[in-house]
Amino acid sequence: MPVAEPGPPAEVGDDGIRWQHPSPRLLRARRIQVGLVTIPAALIGGLAGSTASAALGLGLGLGLVIAGLLWERFLARRVAAWGYAERHQDLMVRRGVLVRRLSVIPYGRMQFIDVTAGPVERSLGLATVRMHTAAAASDARIPGLDRAEAAKLRDQLAELGESLAAGL
């Protein structure tokens, strides 16, 4: 997988940031998710359209399939855009291709951390780590981590959070 460097330019933050990326299996998980949405949608759309005329049904079904394929093309870049870096005092998470985002969350501000895994992620041995601060707006999650790595990251973050905790 060609790891382009979308997201904020490399010089943002410390210069020596070592970005870590989600597991390559995240791309597979996302593809499966797209497939799970696209194929039933195309089938239902096609069937519903064919009640009017066969051409409409075919067109609708094909259109939905093409939309799904385009979406799939975009996935690789989106998956590659995810990255996180553990710094001394805070965690940086970046994501997004069209709208690029980079969040800085001080360890001391983390209220709690949860690890979730949906059915698709679970079947591939992946998990999502989500950090919560007291601010509802700060949304920091890292999807598609190896399950063992997710657990390790969670423990690490929890420990850092505890030692650096600050009051509200």
Add this chain to the structure above:
Amino acid sequence: MTNRLPSGPPGSPLATADMAGWHRLHPLSPLIRTGRHVVTIGILLVGVIFANRSQAGGDLVINLVVIAIVLAAGVVSWLVTRWQVADGVLRIDTGLIRRQLLRFPLSQVQAIDVVQTGLARVLGLAEIRLRMAGADSSGGRLACLRLADAEQLRERLLSMTRAPGTAAAGGQVALPGGQVALPGGQVALPGGQGTLPGGQGTLPGMAGRSGESVEIRGAERQLFRVRSRRLAGAIVLSRAGAYVAVVIAAMASVAVLTGQPGIVASFLPPAFGVVLAVWHQFNGEFGTVVAVAPEGLRLRSGLVQTTAETIRPGRVQAVRLVEPLLWRAFGWCRLEVDVAGPRQRRENQSEARRLRALIPVGSRAEADQMIGELLTAPPKPARRAPRNARWKAPLTYHFLGWDGDDRYVVASRGRVCRKTTWVPLHKVQSIRWVQGPLQRRLGLASVRLDVAGRRVTASIQDRDAAEANDVLRRLPEHARAARARAIDPVLADPPPGG
């Protein structure tokens, strides 16, 4: 009020200065808690009777049954509810079918409010609401106690929340752990107020009087009092006022066009809703008085339903100055503060979405003075956005700006409604750098600072990408330094310091 039976165990719960035992709420609380619904149903009932007198009989019975059920539920809920303060924890047990055992560690309390609805005021009762920090968990609610008891309990709870490590008034057990990041210099002595907590509860006669006279005591310095006339004018010129104008215009035009005033009746429910919303706002902000007291900022407001809130020092997460277009013509503005945690007023949705307004409407001078009290030497949003931002934000460009020092960041935005937000760096929860496609093309980026709470974000909007990167590089470091300073008791801000 003297002939009213004390609730729960013999003697007023607080007069005995013993909060460690279990207490009941006031026996009249079910009436107060359901009062709102009863009134609503009553109004509906009257409407139904007037609308069709012939069929009113059946509806009347149904409505009476509904009222009876609501009241019975209230009584049951009162019977199974009890509360206790011990070991720095407020415990509330409630619920018959869905039993809830609530624990509120007082060291985590953000603010304590005393609220009186109109009915409660008549009966001399009040409700205590605890605001916790969680963004979506509900806080504690003790409804209702006698006003004097409620006042006293609030003082007591506040003194317990304030001084971790020291014994609270009334010989309570010391609070666990120094979790509260209060600068030591700010810990004012609760005893300095000169009121013996035990002494007052024995004067139940006080409870019958209006809240104002009972509350003003101790060393407090008034900062602001809203002018009623200006408040009325401001509400007329606000969004709510615009809605009312639209509704009235619609009703008038329909009546004129059709020539049948009776049709207007079908507009009444939405009109009623709008009027109610405006009334809530007016009622909630009427007579707002802000004062500095040793335990924090005291806010009192309300015409029928009165609220007395205390915001503890160091709990203000952000300060926001709002200047709507129409208000600017008069030089008016609104000053709001963000306190962590959700608003507790479920019944009052229109207000629940707002921040707490310290100044519902006031002049710039008043606002500046208040800002000066809240923040020490705050910066002004003097750094204007770069020219490129004009293409991305043609309207808001006019007011886009920010500035920051090693304590605060200020950012302003908005064209119709200008909003200037000050965020103390030691309250920053997370920092986000965002760049949309259009911004990328123009070489811009935004940096947002989130603070605890739901809605407040200071957005340093549409800066040069280089500048935004620079901000992002340096801000976490500044915030860390500010946090370290704030935890250090060295930083002795004035009491309400952010």
